[in-house]
Amino acid sequence: MTVKRVGIVGSGIMGAGIAEVAAKAGFDVVIRSRSQESADTCLAKVGKSLGRQVEKDKITAADSEAILARIKGVTDLAELEYCELVLESVVEDLGTKKQLFSELDAACSAGTIIATNTSTLPILELAVSVSRADRVVGMHFFNPAAVMPLVEVVPALTTSPETFDVAWEFALACGKTPVKSKDQAGFIVNALLFPYLNAAIRMLEGDIATKEDIDTAMKGGCGFPMGPFELLDLIGLDTSLAVLERLYEERREPGCVPAGKLRQMVMARQLGRKTGGGFYAYPTAAASKVSSS
Ligand SMILES: NC(=O)c1ccc[n+]([C@@H]2O[C@H](COP(=O)([O-])OP(=O)(O)OC[C@H]3O[C@@H](n4cnc5c(N)ncnc54)[C@H](O)[C@@H]3O)[C@@H](O)[C@H]2O)c1
Known part of the structure; x- marks a missing residue:
């Protein structure tokens, strides 16, 4: 199968x-x-990102226009019928994704592959909830998607080799570096990353150091491009909590029990950059936030 038309569901960060x-x-x-309002806001966000690339001479103004012209914002799932590949990227909640999968199963043509950008939920559980379990696959992009080179391609037990190959080739065609992971909580990256991020919050709770010093330490001492609190704010604290809950559900390791402070911040809707504040404040981010779809 050759992918020409791609559907994306969910107009948040990813x-x-x-x-x-x-x-x-x-x-x-x-x-x-x-x-339609959030679809338009999403297109405006893409336009802004392309505009920055024009300013930096990475692409021309004509390139930017042509790229934007290839994106259509819609509200009706029926518009995805003729997409060869649909990638869902809505909130990290199994119930919400299952509901969406059944709607996509009804709306899309029989051959459409349904991929999920979940950070950690079981791909198999989503696959068996639809009539096309062989045409469901995990495609985990990283944040910011325009910059980060990696895509984890995750076949469920039911995913056909053809579906896996289409997902792999699509990642390559997007200029990304695909890696294959088994369908286990957190796949490769988040399985390793999140116990560390959680440990950083516990360190803060234990008054071992300030968040600024922990961030400075991990950048200066380990060569990481971002400290753990900067990264948590970028990812979103609600998504981070969901990832840790899922890791704990599968692994039962004490290090995966979400830190109390993380739970409290999510309850207070201090979700990071996307809400204008998390561990740090982002006043301009709040003003330009992509509204909910
Ligand atoms: N943030 C990251 O760093 C990151 C990285 C890789 C993958 N992911 C995954 O991508 C997916 C989306 O994450 P995000 O960071 O873009 O989140 P986000 O909060 O920015 O966006 C979530 C989107 O889901 C929509 N949504 C919420 N409830 C919904 C519902 N009931 N039905 C349909 N849509 C609904 C929201 O309106 C919003 O558009 C999640 O599965 C997440 O785990 C996130």
Whole structure:
């Protein structure tokens, strides 16, 4: 199967980034939001990102226009019918994703592959909830999608070799570096990363050091590009909590029990950059945040 038209469901941080990546790679992209307003906001966000690339002479203004013209923002799932590949990137919640999968199963043509950008949920559970368990696969992009080179391609037990190959080739066509992971909580990266991020929050709770010093220490001492609190704010604290809960559910390791402070911050909707504040404050981010789809 050759992918020409890609559907993306969910216009949050990752949906917008993946739409940009796919359109830049020459695919026709249909991005589905629950409201036209958030679809438009998402397109504006992609436009802004492309504008910055024009300013830096990475692409021309004509390139930017052509890329934007390949992205269509819609609200009706039926518009995804003729996409060869649909990638869902809605909130990290199994119930929400299962509901969406059954709607996509009904809306998309029989041959459409449904991929999920979940950070950690079981791909098999999503696959067996639809009539096309062989055409479901995990495609885990990283944040920011336009910049980060990695995509974890995760076959469920039911995923056909053809579906896996299409996902792998699509990642390559997007200029990404794919790796294959088994369908286990956190796949490769998050299985290793999140116990560390959780330990950093516990260190803060234990008054071992300030968040600024912990971030400085991990950048200066380990050569990491971001400290753990900067990274948690970038990822989003709600997504981070969901990842840790899932890791603990599968591994039962004490290091995966979400830190109390993380739970409290999520309850207070201090979710990081996307809400304008998490461990740090982002006043301008709050103003330009992509609204909910
Ligand atoms: N943030 C990251 O660093 C990162 C990285 C890789 C993968 N992911 C995964 O990508 C997915 C999206 O994460 P994000 O960071 O873009 O989150 P986000 O909070 O920025 O966006 C979530 C989107 O889901 C939509 N949504 C919420 N409830 C919904 C519902 N009931 N039905 C349909 N849509 C609904 C929201 O309106 C929003 O558009 C998650 O599965 C997450 O685990 C996130």
